[in-house]
Every structure is written in C-alpha cells, then in structure tokens.
Amino acid sequence: MKTYTYPQSQELFKRAGKVIPSGIYGHLGPSQGCYIPTQAFPFFLERAQGAYMWDVDGNRFIDYMCAYGPNVLGYNDPDVDQAVREQMQIGNCTTLPTAKMIELAELLVDTVDSADWAFFAKNGGDVTSFALMIARAATDRPKAILFKGGYHGVAPWAQKLGYPGITEADTENNIYVRWNHFEDLEQAVQQYPGQIACVMATPYHHPIFEDNQLPEDGFWQKVRKLCTDHGIVLAIDDVRCGFRLDTRGSDHYYGFKADLICFCKAIANGWNVSALCGIDGLKEVASSVMYTGSYWLSAVPFAAAIATITKLKQIDGPQTMLEKGKKLTDGLREVGSKYGFDLKISGESSLWFMRITNDDNLVLHQEWVAECVRRGVFFTNHHNQFINCAMTDADISFTLEVAEEAFKVVKERHPEIGG
Amino acid sequence: MVDENVKACINLHAVLRNMEDLCELDKEAHDIIQGKNVAIRFSVKNIPAAIMTFNSGKCIMEKTESRNCHMNLFFKSPEHFNLMIEGKRNPIPTKGFRHIGFLKRDFARLADRLSYYLKPTHELLRNKDSARINTILTAYTAFFAIPEIANNDLLGKLNASRIADGTINIEIDQGPAIHITARSGRLEAAKGKASNARAFMVFDSIDTASGILNGTLDSYSCIGTGQLAIRGLVPMIDNLNKILAQVAGYLR
Numbered sequence: 010m011k012t013y014t015y016p017q018s019q020e021l022f023k024r025a026g027k028v029i030p031s032g033i034y035g036h037l038g039p040s041q042g043c044y045i046p047t048q049a050f051p052f053f054l055e056r057a058q059g060a061y062m063w064d065v066d067g068n069r070f071i072d073y074m075c076a077y078g079p080n081v082l083g084y085n086d087p088d089v090d091q092a093v094r095e096q097m098q099i100g101n102c103t104t105l106p107t108a109k110m111i112e113l114a115e116l117l118v119d120t121v122d123s124a125d126w127a128f129f130a131k132n133g134g135d136v137t138s139f140a141l142m143i144a145r146a147a148t149d150r151p152k153a154i155l156f157k158g159g160y161h162g163v164a165p166w167a168q169k170l171g172y173p174g175i176t177e178a179d180t181e182n183n184i185y186v187r188w189n190h191f192e193d194l195e196q197a198v199q200q201y202p203g204q205i206a207c208v209m210a211t212p213y214h215h216p217i218f219e220d221n222q223l224p225e226d227g228f229w230q231k232v233r234k235l236c237t238d239h240g241i242v243l244a245i246d247d248v249r250c251g252f253r254l255d256t257r258g259s260d261h262y263y264g265f266k267a268d269l270i271c272f273c274k275a276i277a278n279g280w281n282v283s284a285l286c287g288i289d290g291l292k293e294v295a296s297s298v299m300y301t302g303s304y305w306l307s308a309v310p311f312a313a314a315i316a317t318i319t320k321l322k323q324i325d326g327p328q329t330m331l332e333k334g335k336k337l338t339d340g341l342r343e344v345g346s347k348y349g350f351d352l353k354i355s356g357e358s359s360l361w362f363m364r365i366t367n368d369d370n371l372v373l374h375q376e377w378v379a380e381c382v383r384r385g386v387f388f389t390n391h392h393n394q395f396i397n398c399a400m401t402d403a404d405i406s407f408t409l410e411v412a413e414e415a416f417k418v419v420k421e422r423h424p425e426i427g428g
Numbered sequence: 429m430v431d432e433n434v435k436a437c438i439n440l441h442a443v444l445r446n447m448e449d450l451c452e453l454d455k456e457a458h459d460i461i462q463g464k465n466v467a468i469r470f471s472v473k474n475i476p477a478a479i480m481t482f483n484s485g486k487c488i489m490e491k492t493e494s495r496n497c498h499m500n501l502f503f504k505s506p507e508h509f510n511l512m513i514e515g516k517r518n519p520i521p522t523k524g525f526r527h528i529g530f531l532k533r534d535f536a537r538l539a540d541r542l543s544y545y546l547k548p549t550h551e552l553l554r555n556k557d558s559a560r561i562n563t564i565l566t567a568y569t570a571f572f573a574i575p576e577i578a579n580n581d582l583l584g585k586l587n588a589s590r591i592a593d594g595t596i597n598i599e600i601d602q603g604p605a606i607h608i609t610a611r612s613g614r615l616e617a618a619k620g621k622a623s624n625a626r627a628f629m630v631f632d633s634i635d636t637a638s639g640i641l642n643g644t645l646d647s648y649s650c651i652g653t654g655q656l657a658i659r660g661l662v663p664m665i666d667n668l669n670k671i672l673a674q675v676a677g678y679l680r
Binding site: 019022023026030031032033034038039040043045046047048052169170171172173218369370371372375391 | 583584586587590594625626627646648649651652653654657658659660661662663670673
C-alpha cells in the first residue's frame with residue numbers, strides 16, 4: 010500500500026507559524042491533536058466530501074474525526090447545503106432575527122425529550138458556561154459538581170488551576186468527583202449543604218487518553234434523584250455525544266431527564282451553532298441572565314441545523330451510526346488480535362475510544378495510528394473517533410484493510426509482540 | 429508568584445548543581461579544580477542541603493543530609509541564599525576556615541564562569557562551542573528546576589499531582605539527556621535516559637533546545653515542524669511543561 014508524505018502541509022505550517030500562535034492552535038493542531046509523529050499526519054485540507062477529505066498534498070483520507078464531531082451526515086450533505094444556499098439568499102447575520110430561529114427552537118422542543126425551550130449560541134463552551142450561570146442564578150448557590158477528567162470547554166472555570174491564565178478564583182467553586190462513584194456525589198452534597206448549584210456531566214464518561222466508561226446501571230437515576238431532592242440543577246453536556254446516540258437527547262438514551270442539556274457539534278453538520286435546551290422551570294431564569302453574541306442569531310446555521318436534525322430523524326441517524334460503529338470496531342479488534350494486539354474499544358460505538366493495551370505507555374498505539382494515517386485512514390491517537398451517516402460498508406472494508414496492514418507493519422517493528 | 433523557598437531550592441539544586449557540568453565542559457573551570465580536594469556543604473535554613481565535592485579533577489554535587497564535609501556554609505534563610513547567588517550577600521562559614529582561600533579565590537572564579545555561561549552575551553552565543561555549553565547548562569538548570577518547583581511550589585504541586593507515576597525521558601539528539609521520575613506526585617530528576625520511560629521528549633538539535641529554553645522558539649510550533657518530538661503518555665509531558673513554564677519566573 011502506498012504511504013503518504015506531506016510536503017505542502019509542512020510548507021504551509023511554516024508559513025502559518027510566522028503569523029499564527031502555534032501555527033495551528035487548539036485541537037486541530039499537531040500539538041494538542043497529538044499527531045505522533047507529526048510527520049505521519051497532514052496539517053491542512055484542500056477539500057472534503059461525504060466521509061472523505063483530501064489534504065493539500067492530494068492525499069485522500071477517510072475521516073474518522075469528522076471535524077471532531079460536527080460532520081454527522083457527511084461533508085457537504087446535499088440537503089443541508091441546499092437549505093444553507095436558500096437561507097443565504099434571504100439573509101444571515103441581520104439586525105433582527107428571522108423566523109428560522111423560532112423554527113429551530115420548535116424543532117428542538119419537539120425532538121429533544123427534556124426540552125421546553127432552546128437558546129442558541131455558537132460553540133459548545135458557550136452553552137456549558139450559560140448552563141452554569143443559569144444554575145447559579147436559579148439556586149443562588151456558587152458551586153458545581155464536575156467529574157474528574159470531564160471536558161466542558163475552555164472557559165476559565167472549565168480549566169484547571171495551574172494551567173496558564175487560570176487563577177484560583179476561576180476554579181474555586183468546582184468540586185470534582187469520580188465517574189460512576191455515586192457516593193462521591195452524596196458526600197459532596199453533604200459537605201457543601203445549600204452551596205451546590207449544579208451537577209454538570211457528559212452522558213457517559215469520555216475523557217481523552219483514558220478508556221471511556223458508560224454509566225453503571227441506575228447511576229443516572231440516582232444522580233437525578235439526588236439533584237431533585239437537594240434543589241440542584243442537573244446539566245448534561247451533550248456537545249460530543251448529542252445526536253450520535255439519540256435525537257431525543259442522550260439523557261433520554263440513558264433513561265433520565267436533564268434540567269439543562271447542551272448541544273453543538275452534530276447539530277448542524279458543521280455549520281456554526283450551539284444550543285442550550287431546558288425545562289420550563291428554568292426558562293424565566295434563562296431570560297434573566299445577560300448572555301449574547303454578535304453571530305448567535307444568524308439564520309444560515311439555523312437553516313443548516315433544521316435540515317440536519319430533520320434528516321437525522323428521517324434516517325434514524327444515531328441508530329445507523331451506532332450500527333456502523335459496531336461493525337467497524339468489531340473488525341478493528343479482530344484484525345488487531347490476528348497480529349497479537351489487544352485493541353481495547355470503549356464508550357459508545359458511534360463515537361468510540363480505542364487504545365492498544367499491550368504496552369503501558371501508548372507507544373504501540375501511536376505507531377499503529379500513524380501507519381493508518383499514512384495509508385489514508387485518519388484516526389487521532391487519544392480522542393474519541395466519530396462515525397458519520399455517509400460511511401458505507403465499502404468504507405469500513407477499506408478501513409479494515411488499512412488497519413490490518415498497519416498492524417502488520419508495527420508487528421514487524423516489534424517482534425516481541427506475541428500472537 | 430515567586431516563593432523564596434522554591435527559588436532557593438532551584439538556585440541550589442538546579443543552578444549551582446551545574447558546577448558539575450561546568451567543570452567538565454569548560455576548560456578554564458576544569459583547570460581551576462585540578463588538584464583540589466574540598467567538600468563544601470551548603471546549609472540553607474528550611475531547604476534540603478547539598479554537598480559539592482571537588483576531587484580528582486571532578487566536581488560532584490549531591491543533595492544530602494550528610495554533614496561529612498570540609499567546609500560548611502550556612503545561610504540563615506532562603507532569602508539569604510538567594511541574595512548570595514545574586515552576589516549581594518556572603519555565606520556564613522561555620523566549619524573549615526582553612527578552606528576560605530579556595531572559597532574566595534577558586535570558587536569565586538568558578539561562579540564567574542557559571543554566570544558567564546548562564547547569562548550569556550551575544551558574543552558568547554555567536555561562538556558555537558560556548559553556545560553549546562550555554563545550552564547544556566541552561567537545559568540542566570531548567571530540567572533540574574522542575575522537581576524543585578513540582579515538590580515545593582503551590583501550582584507546581586498541583587500540576588505534578590496530575591502526572592502519572594513513571595519516567596519521562598528528555599533528550600537532545602546528539603546531546604545530553606535527563607529523565608524525570610514521578611511517584612505519587614513527587615518528581616525527581618537524574619542525568620541520562622531511563623530504559624523504562626512512559627513518555628518521551630526529544631529535541632532534534634542543540635539549537636532547537638536552546639531556542640525553546642531561551643524563549644526564541646515556540647515549543648508548540650516546534651512540535652508541528654518535528655523539531656521537538658513527543659510520544660508516549662503525552663499528559664505526563666503536558667503537565668511537566670506547565671511546571672517547566674514556571675522556571676523562567678523563578679530565574680528572572
């Protein structure tokens with residue numbers, strides 16, 4: 010199999026480095042994206058279509074990062090793009106909002122089980138921060154219970170003391186507990202009576218670098234009851250999982266009802282909008298919190314979100330992605346075992362997490378991922394991967410062929426691996 | 429915020445520790461210590477002591493509670509020691525007065541050589557051999573400072589507590605290496621590579637290491653260009669780098 014090189018990407022990166030901090034900052038960059046080694050990865054894209062992307066060196070990749078989640082129907086989905094084109098001819102960022110905002114809110118209220126209302130912003134972090142503010146305003150309490158390793162964006166409160174730019178005041182109201190340890194939550198509630206505004210959590214535990222953990226039986230139901238009993242707002246950060254498990258919300262998928270639920274990523278197939286949905290009892294408080302942004306009521310992303318959610322419901326997108334993910338991950342595990350590798354799959358299959366467990370330092374995993382990327386299958390090392398609805402059985406077969414050759418190459422490099 | 433205790437730990441166990449390498453790398457320093465046999469204990473109130481031994485043409489620095497030395501230099505506080513490093517105060521010799529001559533003459537010259545490399549002029553950096561020594565000593569200072577911050581500074585302790593147990597290898601290609609071992613949130617540094625490391629950080633050249641440590645190169649960009657390669661348990665390195673970023677504040 011031919012392996013890729015990236016001279017144009019490297020050239021562009023040098024150019025970028027002169028005028029942009031880090032060249033490419035954040036999770037799309039080689040540093041935070043954990044491109045290991047960086048020489049195995051493309052940095053810049055030329056175009057994307059369906060399940061695929063082509064880099065500036067002309068290399069084609071099946072893209073299992075899906076822009077870190079937003080690509081849920083396939084890049085340039087014709088139905089979404091048609092809705093976008095139509096709305097662009099009417100208007101986008103305007104002095105007054107259009108009725109598209111109401112249409113999208115109505116669609117979310119009809120679709121998401123726990124939603125009585127919807128509020129729109131741009132990024133996931135906009136709505137997780139807003140959820141926290143609403144919880145504080147509603148309860149007149151300062152503290153939030155968060156799960157260790159959970160990710161809720163990059164606002165100062167969501168980062169850690171000791172990180173650049175973060176002060177003690179930013180994080181002093183956070184209480185961190187262990188996932189699936191209900192007793193930790195009970196203890197925190199006892200320790201800070203009348204001080205906890207909010208429990209914020211992802212629907213299941215999907216930190217980076219670590220195996221993902223599903224909620225244990227009854228965990229969410231106990232958390233729900235604890236929050237209700239103590240007047241604590243239960244806010245679900247469904248930014249990453251949203252619309253990949255259940256269009257009715259991941260709280261519905263796991264059999265409970267959130268007070269607030271945050272969406273972004275898959276909501277509009279890559280168009281920039283996020284949403285906070287909530288129960289009726291928090292609607293008036295949401296109105297009272299000063300929270301707005303220049304582009305938050307732009308109509309084009311609303312049109313894209315309406316088209317995306319409508320299509321996901323029509324084709325039962327979440328179920329499709331869960332099934333495709335299961336087929337792919339079963340296959341990956343199987344080809345790995347043929348060469349003596351234990352590829353551990355965790356989390357839900359539509360946004361699975363994987364790691365090779367044969368060593369204790371992730372080096373084998375990093376080598377295998379690099380060999381996959383060099384052959385046209387774009388995984389990243391230590392984040393959830395994502396399925397989209399455009400992926401076909403042929404794409405899965407291609408992926409498994411590449412994965413097998415990559416395992417073979419790594420095995421040859423490491424004859425100490427058994428099997 | 430600079431904690432004087434932490435600063436004193438860094439000055440003693442990272443900056444002054446460089447005397448070992450200076451005496452190996454710099455001919456003038458090497459010549460100064462020929463034929464000398466003297467062990468100097470640095471006793472600073474509230475921080476772990478160290479003994480610097482000059483013997484057989486070598487200098488060895490040890491963090492130790494041992495009192496087996498020829499000369500004891502006492503500092504009544506971390507601030508006192510930090511001011512001595514800045515040349516603004518003198519130590520209080522409490523043992524080994526017959527070695528005062530070595531202290532005033534030879535050790536003072538060694539300290540000047542160390543300053544020469546650690547506070548380089550443009551001229552020094554233009555000389556390839558001197559620049560190489562500057563980079564090696566700067567690198568050792570920075571990486572030996574990490575455990576001092578990790579084990580003593582408030583924010584450093586927080587970041588250290590997030591480092592998984594195990595060893596991180598830090599290496600300059602064709603140059604020196606160091607490894608830092610984390611155990612239950614406490615860090616320890618030692619020269620050379622470990623065979624069982626869980627994370628790896630490799631600078632592709634002495635120039636890259638110099639640029640990153642002196643702040644003229646951005647480490648994140650260098651990861652992209654491959655000048656700085658990282659692999660393994662990357663969160664160990666991420667958290668280590670947050671401690672490394674504190675070093676400059678203490679050495680300013």
